Amino acid sequence: MAKQTMRIILSLIVITTTAQLSLQSVNAQIEKRPHIKIRGVYGGVPTQLLEQNKTLPELGINAIFMGSGGLTQERVALLKKQGAKVFAEFNTLHVANYLKEHPDAAPIGVDGKVCPAPQGWQGICPTHPGYRNYRMDEFRRVLKEFEIDGIWLDYHHSHASWERAVPDMPDTCFCERCLKQFQRETKTNLPDAPASELSKQLLGKQKETWVQWRCDVFTDWVREFRSIIDEMRPQALLGTFHCPWTDTDFNGALKNKLAIDLKAQAKYVYIFSIMPYHARFNHPHDPAWISRQTSWLGKHLGIKGNPGEQHKIWPIVQLSDWGESVPVEQVNSVLDHGTRLPATGVMVFRWGSLHPQTEKVDAMIKSYQSLKP
Template structure:
C-alpha cells in the first residue's frame, strides 16, 4: 500500500557535504533531519556507484559508513542503499559482450560519462544481485534503490527537439538476440545486426518491446529476491524515466524497456525522474501530466524526482533546447507541480544543492521543501 504522503526523499550519492561544506557524517545526518527528510538514498563502499554526472568519490578521513547510517536512523530517516545495475564501465571493459549494439549495427561508444551495459546477460545480473545481497547483509538497510535499471541509452538527450528516428535503439548484440529467441521461441533471420534490427523493429515491434520490458522487470525481481534473502522485508525502489506513453512511440517501453507498472509488482517504491530542465519542459504543467498518467499503473509508492540545479548545458549537450539555468525559485515551481500531480512524495536530486542554498543562498529550497511537506506550497 502507498505510504502516507508526502514523503521527502533525497539523493545523496556524493560527499560534498564533507569535502566542500565541512560537515561530519553525524552533522550531515542531523542537517538532513532539520530539512524534513524522511528517506535518504545513499551509496556504500561495498557497492560504490560509478562516477556519473556527480562526483561520488568518498571522503578520505573521518567518515564511517555504519556511523552515518546509525545517525540517519536515530533521526528517523529511512536508509536506501543505492546500486547501479546496468551502468558499470569497469564491467564493460572486463567483458566486451556487455557492450550494447544499436539498430545502426554499431557498438555503443561512451557519451560524456555514460556507457551502458547490455541487460540480457544472466551471469552479469547474478553478479549484481550477489553484490546487492552482500551490501544488504552488511548494512541492514530499509531498502535498496536500483539505478540504471533499463536498456542502455542516454535518455537525458531526448528533449522535444529530438526526433524518434534520430534515437538509436539498443540492444541488438549477438547475446541479446540469442536470449530473445530463447525466451520467446521466435527465430530470427541470420545476417548483419543492422538487418536483423530492421526486421525486428518492422515485423516484431510488439513482441520485441514486450520482451525488453520483461527482461528489465525480471531483473528487478531477481535483485529483490537477493535483497530479501539478506534481510527479510527489504524494500526495493527503482529509478524510472519520465516519458509519456504517447511521447514519440512510447520511448520508455520501446527504447528503454521500462514498464513502471509491471516493475511495481516487484518494487514497493517507484520514482520517476521528472527532470524538467534536462528535458526542456515546463515544471508546472508537464510534471503533473506525467504523474497523473503513471499513478493508476504504479502499485505502490510513486515518487517524483526533481532537479535542484541545471545540468547538461555545455557541449555536447548544449544544443538540445534546454535552459542553462534552474534558479531555486524554479525548484519550488517543480515541487508545486509534484503537489498537483498526485504523487506520494518527492525525491530530491540532489541533497547537497539544498544544503548549498541554505549555506550560501537564501534558503529558498529548504523553505519550499517544508511548505511542500506541510501542504502549504
C-alpha cells in the same frame, strides 16, 4: 483614441495582475500535506547542515537517498540517530568499467558492431550472464552489510542517454547471445543472416515481439532483485528511479527504446520515483510539468495516493542546476508540484551540487517545514 488608450490600460492591468498572481503563487508557502510521508534529499549526507548544529527533523527532512557505493556504517548510523530513513541507489546496467575485462558485454547496434556510448552513457548488454551475476552479488552485499530501509534501482534501461531535452537512444542489443535467447524464449525462427540484416527484420515486421521480449528481459532482472530483497531484508522497500515520459512520448520510447515496462515491473517494485527534472528536460519555466507527469503515472499504474496502497509514487525533483539552472524563486513551486497527489513522498536532486546554493537550500527547508504535518 480614447478607446485605444483604454485598451492599453486594460491590457496593462491584466498583465500586472497576472504577474502579481504568479509571484504570489511562487512565494506562497505550501500548505501542510499529511499525505507526504517522505521528504528526502538525494545525493549524500547533508553534513553541511548538521555541522550547523541543526537536526534533520527540525529541517523537515526525514529521508536520505545515496549511492550504494557511498554507504558506510558510520553514515548510516549518523542518519539513523537523526531519525531519518536511509535508502540506497543501486546502479543496475551502467557500470561501464565492467567492459574493460569483459568486452563481450558491450551492446551491439543495428549494424552488427559495438554501439558507441550515446553522449558518453555506456550501457551493458542485459543478457550477459556474468554481468548479471556481478550486479546481483553486489545487490546482496549492500543488503547484507547495511541497515538500510530500502534500495532503489537506477539506470535500469537499455543503452541510451535519455536524461536530456533531446534523447539519444540507439537500438540495441543485437549480439549473438541476445538473438539466440530471443528465438528460444519467443519461439521465433530467424534466418541465418548477419545481425545487420536481422536487426531490420526485428525492428520491422517483428518489432512488437522484439520490443516486448526486451522489456521482459529487463523486468526479469527486477524479479530477481525482488527475490533477493525478500530473502535478505524483507522489511526493506524496493524502488526504482525511472524515466518520466508517458507511454506516448517520443513515439513510445519508454518501451520501444528504453525497454521499461512499468506495469510489468509493478509486480515486483512498490515505489516508483519518477524523474521529472523540469529544467533538464526542456521545461525550465513550467514546474507544473512535474505534477502532470506524476498524474499520468498514477493513472497508468492505478495509484491514487490513498492510505494503505501497496504501490507509491515518490518523485525526485530537480533543484540543483544541470544544464538549465533552477532559480531560487522556483523552489517552492517545484516542491508544490512534486508533492501533489498521487505522490506520497518526494526527494530533491541533488545534494552535492545543491548545498553550495544556500538560498535554494533555505527555500527547500522552508517548503519541507511548511508541508510537514
